[in-house]
Amino acid sequence: MLNPEAARSQAAVTPPTAPVVIVGGGFGGLYTALALAERRHHPPILLIEPNDRFLFLPLLYELLSGELRSWEIAPRYDSLLAGKGVAWLQDRVVRIDAQSSQVHTASGRCLAFSRLVLATGAQANDFGIPGxxxxxxxxxxxxxxxxxxxxxxxxxxxxxxxxxxxxxxxxxxxxxxxxxxxxxxxxxxxxxxxxxxxxxxxxxxxxxxxxxxxxxxxxxxxxxxxxxxxxxxxxxxxxxxxxxxxxxxxxxxxxTAGLRFQSLECQPPIPVDRLGRLSCEPTLQLVDQPHLFALGDIAQQELPLPATAQVAFQQAECLAANLMHSLAGEPLDPFNYNDLGEMMSLGRGEASLVGGGFTLAGAAAFQIRKLAYLARLPGKSHQFKVVAGWLADWPR
Missing domain, CATH: 3.50.50.60 (FAD/NAD(P)-binding domain)
Structure with missing residues (x-):
């Protein structure tokens, strides 16, 4: 963990007006941006994400079956971030210069950062199998x-x-x-x-x-x-x-047989594990890079965590607090995962769940799962829109 004196020294590397730059707008990146924006006196926040829509992956199965609509699980970033104090750049980061605290994008931009959050997630892994x-x-x-x-x-x-x-x-x-x-x-x-x-x-x-x-x-x-x-x-x-x-x-x-991880080009190089995940301290700082942070699927800590949205949700809150601590030269908190249970969709109108000391399966579990994820949709305004849509559909 970075001591206060070292953190204050690191904070002096870049101007205080340089934003916290978050690379990747999936669960980890978007929810960190939203959680940080809720903090009093938060720094400028820049989210860099090439896609125009956030995708709530756990409900992708219900989109396939027609039980949910695309706008419900894939809202636009410009709508989600409007008035939130988060700037969104539709671009892709291709290189990080950690020594000068800058990122370089596919469109040729060179952007300074005070702290950098890497939340680039994972991609499907074909394991080199032909075809x-x-x-x-x-x-x-x-x-x-x-x-x-x-x-x-x-x-x-x-x-x-x-x-x-x-x-x-x-x-x-x-x-x-x-x-x-x-x-x-x-x-x-x-x-x-x-x-x-x-x-x-x-x-x-x-x-x-x-x-x-x-x-x-x-x-x-x-x-x-x-x-x-x-x-x-x-x-x-x-x-x-x-x-x-x-x-x-x-x-x-x-x-659906596995995930792969591809870290960004960085100078000096970022330590990764054998799968390509970024090696992190308990505080979600990258090893040997105290002003760089990572969370979600791409982040690997000493104790392995499941590659689930639940982990990213919890890490986002911890990371938002730690970014504020880091910028203020204060000690950072370790991330502690709290397993809240497990939910699975098992066909149209059916699900199974374990959590809170009880188990449930069938139609009731499906509705509980749906409501639980409703509470996790990004932003209160989007949650209200989805609820209104569900209520309008209720008679049918």
Whole structure:
């Protein structure tokens, strides 16, 4: 942890008017910006994010199924940040000069910062498997949802015998997606869930794992464990399973089998772990870079944390406080994660949750999950708009 004297020395590196620059507008970046903007006498805040919309990823499954609308889970940054005291630059950071406290963007800008927050998140990991990038669909963006919705519509209209979709990866994303797909396809297409490991949801709570297994069975989703994807081709997969190599004919592949992390070019170089995540102190400062901070999926601390929105929510509050402490030359607080439970979407109108000492599954769990995420949507004004939309839909 940086001592007060060193922090005061670091604060003198850049002018006091230089903003806190936040790179990445996902959960970690956006919620840190909003939390910092609520502090009295906060510094100038600049959020750099190339996309025009924030995406509330945990509700992406409900967007696919039509249970929610795109404006509800993907509000525009200019609307979210209006009047909040946060400037937004639609650009991409390509290089960091930590010695001179500057970032360089894809459009050629060179911007000074007093403190820098890195919240660049993660991307889908193809693990170098041939054909994944070319012939599979992801499920992390609005464009991914639109492509998958078109594929679902085509399969339902065509309805040929033995149509098949393969979802690769039986973690939370793969399980939730497989359940939604099976409900949307209404029996017109076989859904295979392919997992390299021995079972689904290895990190999940036992109750949620049991509910997920039952949900997949009710929808006749075919779980293939101990099965590795060797290659993806147009219209098919090469698999290696317990019985050996197999060619599986499919009408589409959706890839959810892991994440990769790509840190930004920095001088001096930023320490990373073997997966490319940024090595952080308990205070969320980067190792050996006390005026640089990180949070969310890209940040790696000594004690591993789940790559979930819940972690980023909590880190954002801690980081906002620590940024104020850092600028004032005060001691920083370590981040302590509080596990509030676990929620999973398990098909249209169904969910499973564990938290607060109780477990629940089914339609009631779905409504609780929906309300819990409503409370986490960014900004009170957007929350009110979403509530108004839900109330207007209630009679239907």
């Amino acid at each position: 994944v990038a070319e012939y599979s669909l992801g499920f992390r963006t609005l464009a991914d949802v639109e492509r998958l919705q078109r594929l679902i519509q085509t399969l339902k209209e065509r309805s040929r015998p033995l149509q098949r979709l393969a979802v690769v990866g039986a973690g939370a994303s793969g399980v939730e997606l497989a359940c939604k797909l099976a409900d949307q396809l209404q029996g017109s297409t076989i859904v295979d869930l392919i997992e390299q490991g021995p079972g689904l949801l290895p990190q999940a709570k036992a109750f949620n794992r049991e509910q997920a297994e039952q949900a997949l069975q009710r929808r006749d989703v075919r779980l293939r464990t101990h099965t590795r994807v060797e290659a993806v081709q147009p219209g098919g997969l090469t698999l290696l399973g317990p019985a050996g190599s197999e060619q599986l004919k499919v009408d589409g592949v959706i890839w």
